[in-house]
Amino acid sequence: MYAGRIVEQANTDDIFHNAKHPYTMGLLKSIPVIGERTDKLDVIPGVVPSLIDLPAGCSFAPRCRQRVEHDMSICTEIDPELKTVSNEEGHLVRCWLYHDYDGHEAPY
Numbered sequence: 001m002y003a004g005r006i007v008e009q010a011n012t013d014d015i016f017h018n019a020k021h022p023y024t025m026g027l028l029k030s031i032p033v034i035g036e037r038t039d040k041l042d043v044i045p046g047v048v049p050s051l052i053d054l055p056a057g058c059s060f061a062p063r064c065r066q067r068v069e070h071d072m073s074i075c076t077e078i079d080p081e082l083k084t085v086s087n088e089e090g091h092l093v094r095c096w097l098y099h100d101y102d103g104h105e106a107p108y
């Protein structure tokens with residue numbers, strides 16, 4: 001969940017080994033691994049937005065590295081719906097990386 005809404009839904013194995021949403025991936029990267037030494041854990045940049053003043057479009061957009069990397073203007077304009085990832089029944093994600101406005105698979 002992010003900013004009070006489900007952003008990804010799947011079985012436990014898929015969440016831990018096949019995460020799709022940039023927020024889920026960021027959370028998983030920030031978990032320390034026992035037996036692995038590291039100077040710094042990965043951090044998701046920015047802060048969670050106020051629920052009474054959410055940004056336009058995707059709530060995660062101001063913190064999303066993939067949005068910047070793929071130059072996705074739709075992210076700050078239209079809020080994505082929670083939709084099934086193509087060919088992955090039961091795996092839902094709220095992200096423009098995986099579907100276009102018409103629900104077709106996105107080109108990323």
Ligand code: SF4
Nearest residue numbers: 058061064075095096
């Ligand atoms: S919809 Fe865009 S900003 Fe939101 S998580 Fe997906 S890529 Fe990032």
